[in-house]
Amino acid sequence: MKPARVLIVDDSSVMRKIVGRTLRQAGLEMQEVLEASNGSEALSVAREHPLDLILSDINMPMMDGLEFVRQLRCIEGAQNIPVVMITTEAGEGHVVQALSNGASGYIRKPFTPDQIKERVIPLLRG
Amino acid sequence: MDQTSNSDQQRVQIHLSVRAASPSFRAKAGASGEAQSTSRHGWREELEKATGEVFEIMLGTRLGNAIEGSPHIGADFTAMVGLAGSLCGVVGFRASSQSARRMAAKMLGLDDVGMGDSVLDAFGEICNMVAGSFKARIAGLADGCALSVPTVISGKDYALHSLANGERIEVIFSFEGNPFSVTLDLHN
Numbered sequence: 001m002k003p004a005r006v007l008i009v010d011d012s013s014v015m016r017k018i019v020g021r022t023l024r025q026a027g028l029e030m031q032e033v034l035e036a037s038n039g040s041e042a043l044s045v046a047r048e049h050p051l052d053l054i055l056s057d058i059n060m061p062m063m064d065g066l067e068f069v070r071q072l073r074c075i076e077g078a079q080n081i082p083v084v085m086i087t088t089e090a091g092e093g094h095v096v097q098a099l100s101n102g103a104s105g106y107i108r109k110p111f112t113p114d115q116i117k118e119r120v121i122p123l124l125r126g
Numbered sequence: 127m128d129q130t131s132n133s134d135q136q137r138v139q140i141h142l143s144v145r146a147a148s149p150s151f152r153a154k155a156g157a158s159g160e161a162q163s164t165s166r167h168g169w170r171e172e173l174e175k176a177t178g179e180v181f182e183i184m185l186g187t188r189l190g191n192a193i194e195g196s197p198h199i200g201a202d203f204t205a206m207v208g209l210a211g212s213l214c215g216v217v218g219f220r221a222s223s224q225s226a227r228r229m230a231a232k233m234l235g236l237d238d239v240g241m242g243d244s245v246l247d248a249f250g251e252i253c254n255m256v257a258g259s260f261k262a263r264i265a266g267l268a269d270g271c272a273l274s275v276p277t278v279i280s281g282k283d284y285a286l287h288s289l290a291n292g293e294r295i296e297v298i299f300s301f302e303g304n305p306f307s308v309t310l311d312l313h314n
Contacts, residue, residue, distance in 0.1 A: 012247050014233060014247040018233065021235065059254075091268030093269035094268075
């Protein structure tokens with residue numbers, strides 16, 4: 001598996017660092033880690049950079065993660081980027097809404113490196 | 127949230143009410159007819175478990191049992207996350223600046239983080255995860271209730287008045303020998 005270009009979207013800079021660290025702990029080799037603090041910023045990053053993986057929070061100001069993933073899927077070339085939602089919102093309705101908007105997976109905070117390994121790494125292997 | 131200065135006491139008075147939620151979820155939560163359980167039996171235990179889970183997974187710290195009584199917390203950091211939908215209220219998290227700094231450092235896997243924005247950020251996120259973990263444990267709340275983004279207040283010179291005007295559940299734990307408090311203020 002080639003080193004991945006990853007975008008981490010969360011309004012908390014601490015959570016962005018923790019997600020990045022957890023990806024490394026899970027054994028993911030990363031070529032580049034890009035960050036955005038809301039969905040609107042993340043869309044700009046996704047338009048300008050080729051990406052292999054996106055991990056996104058849901059509850060964010062400006063544009064939340066559900067709207068972000070919905071708009072992302074309309075960007076040419078971004079339809080197949082795996083997007084995993086990492087969020088405190090754990091209800092079945094949220095999961096269904098995230099998946100129907102185009103998310104590839106879902107992880108509830110707090111999360112462990114094992115959960116990242118089990119649910120994120122396989123998406124990169126196709 | 128409204129903030130007004132009280133000139134007599136020179137203290138900030140913070141009045142809380144919960145209206146906001148994630149933009150995409152706001153309509154859904156408001157439209158949910160899901161009935162909130164009228165029985166709140168066991169909610170204190172679930173708040174304890176939610177807090178313990180967040181500390182164990184994100185900080186690598188196993189909290190002991192909740193402390194009985196009302197020890198002085200000396201809280202100069204307060205985080206709040208609003209609950210809106212089938213349950214309305216506020217989850218609060220209070221600790222001393224020293225504890226907040228240690229929590230942030232543990233969360234980031236560092237020896238120290240200083241007293242910068244990382245402390246406020248980490249403190250708010252802990253409260254956010256406790257609120258999320260709590261509502262995931264209560265039947266009917268996971269989908270019927272949305273969380274606001276966290277708000278963090280630093281400093282001791284304020285009085286907090288919840289407009290929830292309902293039941294309050296408070297759990298006090300010890301973190302590295304210092305007490306901190308987790309509260310759930312519920313609307314009637």
